[in-house]
Amino acid sequence: xxxxxxxxxxxCGWATALYLSKRGHEVAIVDNFVRxxxxxxxxxxxxxxxxxxxxxxxxxxxxxxxxxxxxxxxxTDYDFLASFLRDFEPGAVIHxxxxxxxxxxxxxxxxxxLTQVNNVVGTLNLLFALREVRPDCHLIKLGTMGxxxxxxxxxxxxxxxxxxxxRKDLLPFPKQPGSFYHLSKVHDSHNILFACRIWKLRATDxxxxxxYGTVTEETALDQALIxxxxxxxxxxxxxxxxxxxxxxxxxxxxxxxxxxxxxxLDIRDTVRCIEIACMxxxxxxxxxxxxxxxxxxxxxxxxHMVKAAGKKxxxxxxxEHVPDPRVxxxxxxxxxxxxxxxxxxxxxxxxxxxxxxxxMNIAIEYRSRIDSSLFLPRVxxxxxxxxxxxxxxxxxxxxxxxx
Amino acid sequence: xxxxxxxxxxxCGWATALYLSKRGHEVAIVDNFVRxxxxxxxxxxxxxxxxxxxxxxxxxxxxxxxxxxxxxxxxTDYDFLASFLRDFEPGAVIHxxxxxxxxxxxxxxxxxxLTQVNNVVGTLNLLFALREVRPDCHLIKLGTMGxxxxxxxxxxxxxxxxxxxxRKDLLPFPKQPGSFYHLSKVHDSHNILFACRIWKLRATDxxxxxxYGTVTEETALDQALIxxxxxxxxxxxxxxxxxxxxxxxxxxxxxxxxxxxxxxLDIRDTVRCIEIACMxxxxxxxxxxxxxxxxxxxxxxxxHMVKAAGKKxxxxxxxEHVPDPRVxxxxxxxxxxxxxxxxxxxxxxxxxxxxxxxxMNIAIEYRSRIDSSLFLPRVxxxxxxxxxxxxxxxxxxxxxxxx
Numbered sequence: 001x002x003x004x005x006x007x008x009x010x011x012c013g014w015a016t017a018l019y020l021s022k023r024g025h026e027v028a029i030v031d032n033f034v035r036x037x038x039x040x041x042x043x044x045x046x047x048x049x050x051x052x053x054x055x056x057x058x059x060x061x062x063x064x065x066x067x068x069x070x071x072x073x074x075x076t077d078y079d080f081l082a083s084f085l086r087d088f089e090p091g092a093v094i095h096x097x098x099x100x101x102x103x104x105x106x107x108x109x110x111x112x113x114l115t116q117v118n119n120v121v122g123t124l125n126l127l128f129a130l131r132e133v134r135p136d137c138h139l140i141k142l143g144t145m146g147x148x149x150x151x152x153x154x155x156x157x158x159x160x161x162x163x164x165x166x167r168k169d170l171l172p173f174p175k176q177p178g179s180f181y182h183l184s185k186v187h188d189s190h191n192i193l194f195a196c197r198i199w200k201l202r203a204t205d206x207x208x209x210x211x212y213g214t215v216t217e218e219t220a221l222d223q224a225l226i227x228x229x230x231x232x233x234x235x236x237x238x239x240x241x242x243x244x245x246x247x248x249x250x251x252x253x254x255x256x257x258x259x260x261x262x263x264x265l266d267i268r269d270t271v272r273c274i275e276i277a278c279m280x281x282x283x284x285x286x287x288x289x290x291x292x293x294x295x296x297x298x299x300x301x302x303x304h305m306v307k308a309a310g311k312k313x314x315x316x317x318x319x320e321h322v323p324d325p326r327v328x329x330x331x332x333x334x335x336x337x338x339x340x341x342x343x344x345x346x347x348x349x350x351x352x353x354x355x356x357x358x359x360m361n362i363a364i365e366y367r368s369r370i371d372s373s374l375f376l377p378r379v380x381x382x383x384x385x386x387x388x389x390x391x392x393x394x395x396x397x398x399x400x401x402x403x
Numbered sequence: 404x405x406x407x408x409x410x411x412x413x414x415c416g417w418a419t420a421l422y423l424s425k426r427g428h429e430v431a432i433v434d435n436f437v438r439x440x441x442x443x444x445x446x447x448x449x450x451x452x453x454x455x456x457x458x459x460x461x462x463x464x465x466x467x468x469x470x471x472x473x474x475x476x477x478x479t480d481y482d483f484l485a486s487f488l489r490d491f492e493p494g495a496v497i498h499x500x501x502x503x504x505x506x507x508x509x510x511x512x513x514x515x516x517l518t519q520v521n522n523v524v525g526t527l528n529l530l531f532a533l534r535e536v537r538p539d540c541h542l543i544k545l546g547t548m549g550x551x552x553x554x555x556x557x558x559x560x561x562x563x564x565x566x567x568x569x570r571k572d573l574l575p576f577p578k579q580p581g582s583f584y585h586l587s588k589v590h591d592s593h594n595i596l597f598a599c600r601i602w603k604l605r606a607t608d609x610x611x612x613x614x615y616g617t618v619t620e621e622t623a624l625d626q627a628l629i630x631x632x633x634x635x636x637x638x639x640x641x642x643x644x645x646x647x648x649x650x651x652x653x654x655x656x657x658x659x660x661x662x663x664x665x666x667x668l669d670i671r672d673t674v675r676c677i678e679i680a681c682m683x684x685x686x687x688x689x690x691x692x693x694x695x696x697x698x699x700x701x702x703x704x705x706x707h708m709v710k711a712a713g714k715k716x717x718x719x720x721x722x723e724h725v726p727d728p729r730v731x732x733x734x735x736x737x738x739x740x741x742x743x744x745x746x747x748x749x750x751x752x753x754x755x756x757x758x759x760x761x762x763m764n765i766a767i768e769y770r771s772r773i774d775s776s777l778f779l780p781r782v783x784x785x786x787x788x789x790x791x792x793x794x795x796x797x798x799x800x801x802x803x804x805x806x
Contacts, residue, residue, distance in 0.1 A: 078512060109481060109527070109528070109531040112527055112531070113524055113527055113528075116523055116524075116527065116590075116594075117520055117523075117524065120519055120520075120523065120590070121516055121519075121520065124512070124515060124516055124519065124583075125512070125516075128512040128515070128787050131787040132787050132788070151572045151574055152570055152571065152572035153565060153566075153567040153568065153570045153571065153572045153574075154567055154568045154570070160565070160567065160577075162556060162563070162565055162577070163556075164556040164557055164563065165556065165557045167555055167556045167557070167736070168555065168556065169554045169555035169556045171554055171556075171577035171579070172577045172578065172579065173577070174563075174565070174574035174575045174576070174577055175575065175593065176574070176575065176596075177593065177597065178597075179597075180527075180594070180597075183590075183593050183594055183597060186590075186593055187519075187523070187586075187589075187590040187593070190578065190580065190586050190589055190590070191519075191583070191586055193579075194580065194581075194582075194583075194586060197730060198730040198784050198785060199785070199787070327600060327601040333570070381601050382601060382602070384531050384534040384535050384602070385535070
């Protein structure tokens with residue numbers, strides 16, 4: 001199958017592109033490298049030293065004999081995107097090409113606007129380009145479990161049957177996103193559902209949980225294929241950050257009470273879920289929603305798991321509760337359905353001691369690259385302006401959230 | 404009370420600004436006149452000859468002794484908006500400053516992107532500016548009943564209590580908007596709800612029905628105060644269009660079966676609802692949603708009412724069903740709640756024969772300004788590109804929708 005991976009130089013995108021290539025698909029990566037630019041802006045770097053895309057692709061070809069195409073450009077540039085689709089003629093497009101960090105979107109107004117405009121316009125362009133150029137191509141769009149927020153009822157996969165005053169309808173599940181980033185994904189979901197309805201496009205909206213891990217069978221082939229491992233407060237996901245903290249003897253920073261419960265999954269399941277979606281396309285006019293995660297944990301539970309794993313390895317790991325920089329419930333009901341991908345064949349890699357050991361070992365291996373000043377939250381949801389630049393430049397003491 | 408009316412040169416905004424000024428409030432209008440520019444783009448003009456804003460404001464002052472301030476600029480320019488709020492120090496901001504036409508948003512990709520970026524960024528800027536400059540100011544935002552679509556259950560005012568698997572929560576009512584314009588309002592609603600939650604802003608989101616009428620007590624004072632009356636297929640609302648059609652002996656163009664049922668209200672109720680919202684502000688952190696309409700009709704019912712009114716006046720009025728250019732249910736269940744504004748004191752002007760007569764008389768008075776080629780729909784939801792410009796320039800026969 002011919003598969004385009006938009007955002008294929010990023011964390012999930014890169015692992016996905018390699019996995020699909022390995023499985024015999026003809027893969028093209030579209031990326032504008034803005035994710036690398038954001039590292040420069042924030043003064044951070046991935047724990048693992050990632051190579052430039054051409055070097056990555058050359059290494060992949062050397063090891064596997066497989067070529068992954070690449071097109072360098074921005075999908076908010078419609079002409080570029082349409083011409084790519086016309087040339088590559090994909091059967092499926094995987095859309096990872098969005099600003100994906102909640103804290104980044106909450107830095108200030110400009111970052112909020114950038115996030116929503118970038119994500120909404122990129123997705124609108126993709127919908128129009130599919131309609132005009134590849135109307136039968138299957139769109140696989142990465143959404144987030146964060147679109148749902150934390151309602152006091154079970155979370156269904158995209159739609160819920162509501163009975164009200166004696167009548168019934170199957171309606172989009174109500175959304176309560178918790179950042180301008182999560183809001184951008186909600187906007188996308190509404191736009192995609194509408195485009196499927198009016199233009200009979202095929203779409204799968206994957207509401208993904210928080211991804212952890214960095215190694216897949218493919219990225220492990222060569223040091224030059226290594227994937228990102230973000231541990232900083234802006235782009236780092238929680239489990240990766242905990243492991244980096246444990247590796248350098250920094251307390252694990254649990255936000256607030258730590259009862260915030262979310263869906264999580266191993267990056268090896270991310271890539272498999274994407275392939276499952278590709279091989280089971282949505283029907284014309286159908287906008288399917290799958291909740292893409294395998295287990296749910298509270299962030300405090302994860303901290304205790306990392307602490308236990310560290311102890312086994314002889315590391316002394318402390319847990320520290322810091323004021324929650326986000327506005328969110330710190331203890332709440334959470335029960336989200338996630339059976340549709342399993343029904344289609346997903347066999348989850350559940351979070352195990354072995355995986356935690358492996359993550360910790362990576363963090364220890366690259367420990368010298370860790371900048372501990374990047375652990376503590378400096379983007380507070382309650383502020384309209386969080387001046388990260390000044391703080392980072394001064395190297396000053398990190399102010400407490402809420403200050 | 405000091406009240407800012409963003410988009411105060413437009414159809415609802417102008418009537419609102421005058422009404423609030425008359426009632427003794429200190430009013431400022433913010434507008435960039437892009438609505439007038441869109442008339443030029445589309446080759447259309449309002450049935451009623453509207454004067455430039457300075458002329459309107461001078462006339463108002465002459466008649467009433469009251470001054471309405473004005474600030475010319477675009478709210479997508481944050482610095483302009485923030486500086487206006489800092490100077491004017493409003494207690495309430497009424498936000499009409501959005502692209503408000505569904506067909507306009509469906510012309511092509513550029514119009515869809517313009518609509519969503521303009522509306523979303525303008526509203527984001529307003530939320531940030533309120534947070535930074537006037538955190539206690541009450542935001543009154545115009546949404547639309549079209550955010551809900553036509554679910555098979557009763558439509559509540561913004562929120563619905565859902566019982567599911569033995570648990571309950573009060574959640575945002577699921578949204579199924581029917582155009583890229585309506586989607587932009589859904590995006591706004593989600594952004595506003597979030598901003599109230601994290602920043603304790605006060606907001607009232609008014610999901611307004613389709614507005615009809617043009618005359619209010621204030622605009623009737625002088626010819627130079629006359630309000631817009633749009634009858635074209637892009638910006639014209641359905642009842643206004645029917646009256647213009649009846650006035651020139653053109654068949655009333657009912658889209659499809661005509662069972663499309665919506666909430667409607669008289670523009671005299673629009674202005675009163677806004678004042679009610681101003682005088683009963685939302686609490687800090689509260690995002691209230693009111694459904695702002697007074698009666699529901701199907702578009703075919705309205706056509707029959709206009710036909711009957713025309714007959715009384717000696718006009719021979721035909722009803723013609725044209726293929727529906729929109730993708731929407733042409734017959735459906737519809738029952739939307741709208742009691743909250745009535746509870747606060749709204750006394751509706753229901754659609755009466757007298758009002759229809761008055762609308763028809765206006766259409767007849769300005770009949771010489773009517774261009775019948777603007778009646779038929781030329782923006783088809785099923786197309787990704789509707790080349791209105793070419794058609795208008797050629798003055799050629801109007802193609803049927805769906806072609």
